[in-house]
Amino acid sequence: xxxxxxxxxxxxxxxxxxxxxxxxxxxxxxxxxxxxxxxxxxxxxxxxxxxxxxxxxxxxxxxxxxxxxxxxxxxxxxxxxxxxxxxxxxxxxxxxxxxxxxxxxxxxxxxxxxxxxxxxxxxxxxxxxxxxxxxxxxxxxxxxxxxxxxxxxxxxxxxxxxxxxxxxxxxxxxxxxxxxxxxxxxxxxxxxxxxxxxxxxxxxxxxxxxxxxxxxxxxxxxxxxxxxxxxxxxxxxxxxxxxxxxxxxxxxxxxxxxxxxxxxxxxxxxxxxxxxxxxxxxxxxxxxxxxxxxxxxxxxxxxxxxxxx
Numbered sequence: 001x002x003x004x005x006x007x008x009x010x011x012x013x014x015x016x017x018x019x020x021x022x023x024x025x026x027x028x029x030x031x032x033x034x035x036x037x038x039x040x041x042x043x044x045x046x047x048x049x050x051x052x053x054x055x056x057x058x059x060x061x062x063x064x065x066x067x068x069x070x071x072x073x074x075x076x077x078x079x080x081x082x083x084x085x086x087x088x089x090x091x092x093x094x095x096x097x098x099x100x101x102x103x104x105x106x107x108x109x110x111x112x113x114x115x116x117x118x119x120x121x122x123x124x125x126x127x128x129x130x131x132x133x134x135x136x137x138x139x140x141x142x143x144x145x146x147x148x149x150x151x152x153x154x155x156x157x158x159x160x161x162x163x164x165x166x167x168x169x170x171x172x173x174x175x176x177x178x179x180x181x182x183x184x185x186x187x188x189x190x191x192x193x194x195x196x197x198x199x200x201x202x203x204x205x206x207x208x209x210x211x212x213x214x215x216x217x218x219x220x221x222x223x224x225x226x227x228x229x230x231x232x233x234x235x236x237x238x239x240x241x242x243x244x245x246x247x248x249x250x251x252x253x254x255x256x257x258x259x260x261x262x263x264x265x266x267x268x269x270x271x272x273x274x275x276x277x278x279x280x281x282x283x284x285x286x287x288x289x290x291x292x293x294x295x296x297x298x299x300x301x302x303x304x305x306x307x308x309x
Contacts, residue, residue: 006040077274090118097133098146101245109291150205167292168264176236189215194238197222
């Protein structure tokens, strides 16, 4: 019988790339990791690691063993989830990676819901871009990642992961009120813009959307921070495209207008397949959806009040 602890080390090496990173993630010393992998190699009777520069690389036989190891650990995680579901106890610690707008607009309310219904569940959260949080779910550094998909930019399927829609977040044109009663995207053809930085999904989509409308946007500013982009709009420096979760409907000194074809950013929760039925996962997903519903209702009331003024 192969040693599960050693198999886990090989699996972590395939994910993290270096012995040092494996050691850091599992609180081992690099030499201990190396010794355990050497023993695993003796157990299986084939070469698992080969020199690769200053580090090591997995052989084809090692990658084969990792695929089987993934299946074993997925079944063990599923068994753990089924036992937790059978007991119907929502306890323990849930580690969540989310991005700024969800953390700002939805997470506090979702935590209130969870605290009221499941006081024994501890939630820890970090603000991370999906490019960081989704891989962290695969490596088991996180239990849940909140991911985003822009129109025609769906995430590639991954058999290790389960993706569940939390909300469709409308994308909106946000312009300085001082610019006058602009109502359509084409009115902004000669105006300055603030987008997310180059290389991000949001930047690529926003630029492409403006080009589809017949103009090249004059992108003078680039910030990841949605609050800062809203600030630049409210102070008259630039137009922008923001998701509804950014809260522009309640902000002063801006006009919020719908975009052609009513595009939405899809926000999903991503978990490992073995964790889908775990009660803590289900509780978090439910709370986040309820928080999103409340936000949408409040945003609708704020938009109506803004128009009335």
